[in-house]
Amino acid sequence: MLKQLLQGNQAIIQAAERAGLGLFAGYPITPASEILHELVGKKHIKVLQMEDEIASINACIGASLAGLKVMTATSGPGFSLMQESIGLAHMMEVPMVIIDVQRVGPSTGMPTFPAQGDIIQARHGSHGDYFPIIFYPNSVEELYRYTFSAFNAAEESLSPVILLSDGYISHLYETVELKDYPIAQRSMPPLGTSNRHFTGLTHQDSRPVTSSPEAHRELLAQLQKKCTETSRNYSFYEYIENTEADTLLIAFGALSRAVYQFKDKYALFRPIRLFPMVEELKDVASRYEHIIVLEMNAGQYCYQIERLLHREVGLVSLPGGKIDIKEISDRLQGLRQKLPKQVSVS
Amino acid sequence: MPRQKKGEVAINHDYCKRCNICPQFCPTKNLEIVGGKLVSYDRCIACFNCERYCPDLAIEVVKIYHVETTPAG
């Protein structure tokens, strides 16, 4: 098996190419730019450098409808610009992969320290209701592997799938085994073969229906069912059991690499599919008295977990791009003493 | 002898929005809105102005071809 030393962003490219990427549209932004740089010049991939991220995602929607597998890559500020059209892509059922290499925000923040501040934006950034599938790997090898998953889930669910990364893992160099994974093919005929009308309006059978609450609810239910059912084939997580521990730590992405340090004292759970949330967490969490979430933001995923588990969850919030083992250790120690003993409600 | 009508104006009342564009384009005053409804008379000269300018695809003009006959004898 071919092994290569790759940067995180390069691993994404290697996988995207093998998964059948046909067009990439993007706008330069650190720490995602390498993806744009290194795709330029590839013979079988069309690359558009657009005037902004709004144009990029819309070019992707167009090219996807025209039959190509498409991808765009950006970071927080650009991801914010894309939000409206992410909703459009869900409404029009357009498969695509969106890479968001997170950096510190809001706004320009600390260019370009890593962060995990786009968790809720990735889930709820566009207006209205939609049900995106979101992955967040924690190594270069995993960026490679889950880029395949993102492309496949996008084709299966006919929706934009988001692959979160962060400044650490996208710029990290690690050895990757360039395995081949199964590849899903496009099920929808391309533009220029029929008389369909793709619209962001609420619709029934490609006809706008703008004043029927029933039609809207039916459409939403369809979209939700489709994404939820697809996501079941992609229930990725990592669980490191510790039968002597009374506390379960939950972390993901770059930070979870540091949290591995604590596996002697704590049990660890790392969701790789952040949304829809992995149901297995409910069962795992019920075995521990305390749950502590660690994330590089002010507590975005923590609240989602509280909602999933219906119990109080501790938070170690680490915004600002710093990962310091000593700090994490002290904060965990302090927090554990304060947390009430709880048994999960089932 | 009265002038023969040269066209048949077919109005689709489901599409017509009574915008009053076609009656004002018609050179023979063959179209009119009467009681909130577009009506046509028998003065059509098949100039196609109404069909052309209708924004709502509500009018189709069909030309009538008159064959001149010579009395047998």
Added chain:
Amino acid sequence: MEDTVRFKRFLKEGNLPTPWCPGCGNGQVLKSLAQAFEELNLDKHQVVVVSGIGCAGRSAGFFDLDSVHTAHGRAIPLAEGIKTANENLKVVVSSGDGDLLGIGGNHLLHATRRNTPLTIVCYSNEIYGMTGGQASPTTRLNTKTLTTPEGNRDVPFNVQAIIKAHNCFYARSTTFHLPHLKKCIVEALRHPGLSFVDVITQCIVNNGRRIGFKDAFEMLMYYKNNYKINDNAEFLKDNEIGITRCAGV
């Protein structure tokens, strides 16, 4: 069937009537587009129509071919994505002035730089009609609208200068000059690079009446009297319509 209605094969008659107000010029532009497709005898599977948001944004849904109704202002980059993915398709953008020149203005600038082979038909009614009549990028100086009660002080968007700056195809016509409008669209569709057809069209309900026109017909008569056809100009004057020359094509 008379030849004059053969163009209807490009439209979804089952979706009619259109949602536009009585007297709105959008229907006339819609027809002209279909007539231009008919004149070029295009295959339905060869054309894709893309629109943005607003009154004119609803136009895409009436074509009996694959069509896309995008987010506000995003018709052009989406159309560029389609064209890049499949160069064999004729990609037509059919949208309004607020959509293409206002919220989507930056995309237009850059599409002309790239000279992407698209045909953009801009329904330029000088107003944001669907939202009730606010000033748009093409609203004329001193015109009173909901948002310019004392008269518009902003200079109208000089779209001709923008398009011509990058040597793309520019034509202008009105909904009075319908045979000319069709000719403009046909020539635009034949153009190998980016082509832009600027269609001056009437919004009687949310613009015309407020500025003193009695009905749509009166607006059409204003176009008739105000605009002269000049199909051989380098650059059209304000009171001219026509197909401008495109250097090197």
